[in-house]
Amino acid sequence: MNTITLNNGVNMPQLGFGVWQVPDDEAERAVGVAIQAGYRSIDTARIYDNEEGVGRAVRESGVRRDDLFVTTKLWNDDHDYDKALRAFDAGAERLGLDVIDLYLIHWPVPSQDRYVEAWKALEKLYADGRVRAIGVSNFTVEALERLLAEAQVVPAVNQIELHPQLGQAELRAVNAKHGIVTEAWSPLGQGKGLLDLPLLAEIGGRHGKSPAQVVLRWHVQLGNVVIPKSVTPARIRENIEVFDFALDQDEMDAITALDSGRRLGPDPATFG
Numbered sequence: 001m002n003t004i005t006l007n008n009g010v011n012m013p014q015l016g017f018g019v020w021q022v023p024d025d026e027a028e029r030a031v032g033v034a035i036q037a038g039y040r041s042i043d044t045a046r047i048y049d050n051e052e053g054v055g056r057a058v059r060e061s062g063v064r065r066d067d068l069f070v071t072t073k074l075w076n077d078d079h080d081y082d083k084a085l086r087a088f089d090a091g092a093e094r095l096g097l098d099v100i101d102l103y104l105i106h107w108p109v110p111s112q113d114r115y116v117e118a119w120k121a122l123e124k125l126y127a128d129g130r131v132r133a134i135g136v137s138n139f140t141v142e143a144l145e146r147l148l149a150e151a152q153v154v155p156a157v158n159q160i161e162l163h164p165q166l167g168q169a170e171l172r173a174v175n176a177k178h179g180i181v182t183e184a185w186s187p188l189g190q191g192k193g194l195l196d197l198p199l200l201a202e203i204g205g206r207h208g209k210s211p212a213q214v215v216l217r218w219h220v221q222l223g224n225v226v227i228p229k230s231v232t233p234a235r236i237r238e239n240i241e242v243f244d245f246a247l248d249q250d251e252m253d254a255i256t257a258l259d260s261g262r263r264l265g266p267d268p269a270t271f272g
């Protein structure tokens with residue numbers, strides 16, 4: 001498994017396992033399968049309502065805690081400084097973990113305009129050693145630059161919607177300029193539409209790989225951290241088998257050219 005070194009020196013697996021929309025008991029089972037398959041990074045959030053199942057799977061995996069990387073996120077109604085500190089404690093308790101590897105502000109919610117206050121709480125948790133790295137999610141260029149103007153700690157990660165049909169070239173460049181790793185959510189475009197494109201089957205055919213593997217390999221070669229989701233054991237295993245082949249530049253460019261600006265999720269400039 002490739003790792004990416006974050007701006008504070010912490011190593012994060014480049015490919016992890018996402019559990020959005022997976023009920024708690026199913027998340028426990030799926031995370032167990034994923035860890036068995038070789039995943040070492042799990043992405044959950046308060047709002048997914050499955051931190052307990054994720055925590056059980058992590059604790060019962062038989063893999064040393066130091067070898068696993070667990071991300072969770074602060075929800076939008078907890079941007080108040082004290083509430084954010086309490087929300088972190090509650091999340092860590094649900095996970096059954098003393099230290100979280102990465103804690104993210106889930107959405108900036110510009111209309112509420114309290115993400116700088118929330119960030120101060122994350123900086124406190126980081127200073128106290130409760131979390132190994134802190135970052136943001138769904139931050140636009142505008143929100144990111146405003147945060148950076150007031151932050152003591154530069155976010156390690158910006159987790160954003162990113163797949164071949166939403167390439168996010170500008171935001172990726174801004175993240176990179178500030179030393180912030182880009183992490184792709186819905187990296188497979190949620191499966192719908194994207195994975196049926198003939199181009200991906202054709203490229204996959206040349207390498208003996210599936211369309212999903214081709215898309216994940218495209219992310220890996222761009223340098224993105226990527227967190228595909230599946231609850232199907234065969235697909236969970238398939239999605240991690242992307243480190244034994246390489247796309248050439250023409251293949252990379254052809255996939256990048258699928259960008260249509262199509263968002264699957266809400267617009268972070270207005271969501272919340």
Ligand code: NAD
Pocket residue numbers: 017018019020021043044106137138159160184185186187188189190191192195210212213227228229230231235236238239265
């Ligand atoms: P995804 O792009 O990972 O797609 C998942 C879907 O693709 C599956 O439900 C399945 O239908 C299909 N699929 C998966 N593997 C496949 C395979 N090998 N072959 C064919 N089809 C396959 O979508 P996602 O779950 O939206 O995103 C991944 C993770 O990103 C989430 O679980 C969550 O952890 C994170 N996320 C974060 C945010 C955020 O706001 N920060 C938002 C959405 C998702």
